[in-house]
Amino acid sequence: MTLFIQRILEKIGHLLESGPLLARAKPLFDAIDSFLLSRETVTPAAPHIRDAMELKRFMILVVAAAMPLALFSIYQYGWRAVAIILVSYLCGVGAEAVFVVARREEFTEGAFVSCMLYPLTLPPTIPLWMAGLGIIVGIVFGKEVFGGTGKNIFNPALVGRVFIAVAFPVEMTTRWLMPASGGLGRFTAYTSDTVTGATPLIVYKGTRAVTPVADLFFGNIPGSLGEGCKILILAAGLFLILTRIVNWRLPVSMLGAVWVASYFGSALWPERIAPPMFQLLSGGLLFGAVFMVTDPVTCPVTRPGKYIYGVLCGLLTVLIRNFSGYVEGVMFAILFMNIFAPLIDETVFLLTFREKRASQ
Amino acid sequence: MKRRFPKGGYTFPVRKKGPSTSFITSPLPKKVTIPLIAAHGTVMDLTVKKGDAVTAGDIIARNDQALGPAIVASISGVVEHIGEIGYLGRSVTAVTIRSSGTDSVRDIRHISRHQCDVIYISGASACGCDGIPTQYNSSRLSPASVTSIIITAIDSEPFSVLNETLLLENAKQFTEGVNLLHRLFGKVLPVHIVARSGHIKRLGFTGQMKERPWLHVHAGTKKYPHTLSIPLIERAFGRALSDKEDAVSLGCVILNVRDVLAINEAVNHGRPLIEHIFEVTGPGFGRSALAQARIGTPLKHLLPDIALADTGMRWVLNSVMSGTVIDDPAMPVTPLIQSIICIPEKRERELLWFLRPGSNRDSYSGAYLGGFMKGVTKDFNTNMHGEARPCISCGWCEEVCPRQTLMPHQIVRYAEKGLFEEAARFRPFLCIECGLCSYVCPSKLPLLERIRQCKQELQKAETP
Structure with a gap:
């Protein structure tokens, strides 16, 4: 089987060398x-x-x-979640491919992560074209204009997310779905029509009512596709830390800063700052x-820098959530701190x- | 909490065999070719000429003015040829001796009352990282400037078993050697031994420490590269060294178990350094073996397959992490050989390689099942396991680096653009060139190569 594929790939490789126009597709062929x-290659x-x-x-x-998280989003909101993820991959990888061909550089794998994480931050009712536009902007203006993977200043997924949040505020902040719970959930449905206008953070901003911790924890609340089940997010975090892919200093310092700031903040200024557990488990913080x-x-890249960065991201999140006109502050906080x-x-x-x- | 030095390092998941390791020997060779090679490229002065009869143990070359040890004949016979050969990438003079068939060895015990003289005359001053200091300029250190002796009794190199095997099999001779070393330079010197905690207990080092106040035994780990000289000093002294400090500036003589045994043989038993013990190991060799041969014996006499083309194997000298490839099967045995490692060359392509669970793969990350399945033998080969990619600043090179504050990724970021002055800010001279950063890099960047290049460029810029 391996030899068979190898022979086919070698033939296509030779074919690509036959003309200058075909040679442009070499980076894409190399990626496949x-x-x-x-x-x-040996050392x-x-x-x-x-x-x-x-x-x-x-x-x-x-x-x-x-x-x-993606599977859980299908359970909560139906198969439309898959459609959003597929659109994200199609547009995001497509945008990356265009740049790879134009620049004649190697295709790097970072786009696969951006295209997976970005749709999980979106509301389940988002129009598909909007989701596609967001990731194109994210990949192009968040990464490629800086020179590609490794050279970008901003997180591409967040650039895309912030772009559509600012460009289309109504679709991004007012149309949420109540998640399904029990049985097969929405595994048998494409989507749901029961639109609700309020996530726990919106409710808190309006009425100061705090959603029960259990609902927040198990994801029984309206929200973005991937932010539902906190157990799954924590498990993913643990997995990534154990595999050394994620540096534990960053999430720990950010969550720690949010907890400390909201613990003391809510004690000193209860009418303005939400309690710590609510802050930790609501919205896209985790x-x-x-x-x-x-x-x-x-x-x-430095160790002390990681602590400082995480703490400032956390403090900024609490600041934006509780003192600005915005309901959620995580993405702005991280994107803002990217600059620093x-x-x-x-x-x-x-x-x-x-x-x-x-x-x- | 007290900080442990050295930092970083990585324990390679290689199951190493104990003292029952097999032995490779060759019969007395008919002819030996002894390269007159000394540290720092010193030109040695011949003390013999073509046609001279020599006895094993006779000095055939020395240079008391320049840095280097005396070189002794390893067999008794007649000097057949003196000429140039290629050795370790440079051209050196070599003396070829044809054996007379007799195995007589000169007893050097009674030549001098001074032990340092005996060490020099026996050729044993070639031992150690920087040679053994004697009054004959055999080391960058002089006997008066030695402040301590540090001995490593651990093998941290992947596949290596030499030190621990020799220690367990020659514990008595090792202790004799240590007793000799502490008063070798005319004063009582502290002797630091870094050994595995199990061996410290087994060989009763703790008890010996109580009787001998000059003896300091430290428990060390098998983490690579913690047995290289700088991390070893950091372990012994319990502090991080700066980029200006090294074994010579601190007056440390760094030895391993084999060096201690060779010195003991020379001084206590009058046997010159005519034979050399090294190890042959690696996944391509299949087992670990100690090899013993007269200096100058061609390696192919011991290992008929070595460096042969089309065997699909790569033979590496001394370290699989920082050593060079052996391409000449006739390369003679010298004290510069510590180990010979054989690794399979792997050029076969595999379907969806990166998606597989990888129970037989080794990774610093926990990304493969192999990291959790300690019992499964890991498949080490020469494949790159991936393509070169831009640095994503994962920071693994910095985590594994044994040097405090060294950031390989930052040095390389500037060095690859030719901005060496900017890279100098991150202290590239701290680097001990262990190669661990290149090993762990998921972007497959040639970090070791770039840092070496950066150091060379900075040195060039400094020399007027």
Whole structure:
């Protein structure tokens, strides 16, 4: 089987070399080729052996960690969730492919993660074209204009999410669905017509009523596709930390900051700041702390920087949620802090290597 | 909480066999070719000429002015040829001796009353990372500047078994050697031994420490590269070293178990360094074995398959993490050989490789089942396991790095753009070139190569 595929791929490879126009598709062919079959490349020099981890595995594990959330979103909101995810993949990977062909660079696997995480932050009623537009903007303006994977300042999934949140506020903030509960849920339905206008954070903003913790925890509340079941998000976080894909310092410092700020804040200013457990379990905080803050490219690279970044993301979230006109603040907080990640790192470098500078 | 030094490191999941490891020996060779190779490329002065008769243990080359050990004949016979050969990437003079058939060895015990003299004359001053200091300029250290002796009795290199095997099989001789070392340089020196806690207990080092106040035994781990000289000093001294400090600047003589045994043989038993013990190991070899041969014996006499084309194997010298490839089957045995590792070359492509559970794969991450299935033998080969990708700043290289504050990813970020001055800010000279950063990198970046290049460029810029 492997040999058969290898021969076919070799033939297509030769075919692509036959004309200049076909040669443009080489990066896409290489992406498919290396996806199907491992490379024959051996180590050129020391170290003569290499770790089995590669970026494809790295990215696919993040997608795998988010997969239970996607399945749960089908249970809660019907098969339309799959349609949204598919549209996201189609548009996002398509946008990446266009840039790869235009730039004649290698296709990198980061897009697969962005295209999985982005739809999970969307409301289940979002028009499909809108979802597609968001991820295109995210991939193009969040990543490709900066030079592609590894060079981007902003988290592409969040850029897309913020773009449509700002461009289409009505669709993004007022049309939520009550999730199904019990039995097969909406595994047998495409979607639901029972539109509700209020997520727990919206309810709190209006009436100061706090949703019961159990409902928040098990996802029995309206919200974005992937933010429902907190157990699944926590399990995904644990899985990613154990596989070292996620640096534990980031989610722990962000959640810790939110807890501390809302614990003392709600005690001092109860009419303005929501209690800590409600803050932790409502909205996209847990999802953001596990999947968004932890994006290695856009967070600081230094250890102290990671703590500072996480804490500031958490504080900013509490600030935006409780003091601004916006109901949810996680995505704005993370995107805002993305800007400061290089500055935080630079400050840490200056402090760490100051002895060297002094001696010079 | 007290911090443990050195930081980082990685324990390779390789099941190593104990002292029952097999032994490879060769009969007395008919001819040996001894390269006059010394550390730092010193040119040695020949003390013999073509046609001279020599006895095993006679000095055939020395240079008391330049840095380097004395080189002794390893068999008794006649000097047949003196000429240039390629050795470890450079051209060196080599002396070929044809055996006379007799196995007489010169007893050097009574040549001098000074033990340092005996060490030099026996050729044993070639032992250790920087050579053993004697009054004959055999090390970058002088006998007066030695402040401590540090001995590693652990094998942290993947597949390596040499130190631990020799320690367990020669415990008595090792203790004799240690007793000798602490007063070797005319003063009582602290001797630090870094060993596995199990071996410390088994060999009664704790009891010995009570009787000998100069002896300090530290429990070490099998994490690579914690037995290289800088991490070893950090373990012994319990602190991180700066980029300006190394074994020479701190006056440390770094030895392993084999070095201690060779010194003991020379001083206490009068046997010159004519024979050399090294290990042959690696997944391509199938087992771990100790090899013992006269210096100058061609490797192919011991290992008929070594460096042969089309065997699908790669033979690596000394370290699979930082060593070079052996491409000459006739390469002679010298004290520079610590181990020879054989790894299978893997060029076969596999279907959906990255999606498989991978119970036989090794990874620093917990991304494969292999990380949780300790009993399954891991498949080590030369495949890259992935394509080169841009750095995603995962930080693994920094986590495994044994040096405090070293950030390989930051150095490489600037070095690959040619911004070496900017990279210098991240102290590339802290790097001990263990290669662990390149090993763990999921983006398959040549970090070790780039840092080496950065150091070279910075050194070039500094020299007027």
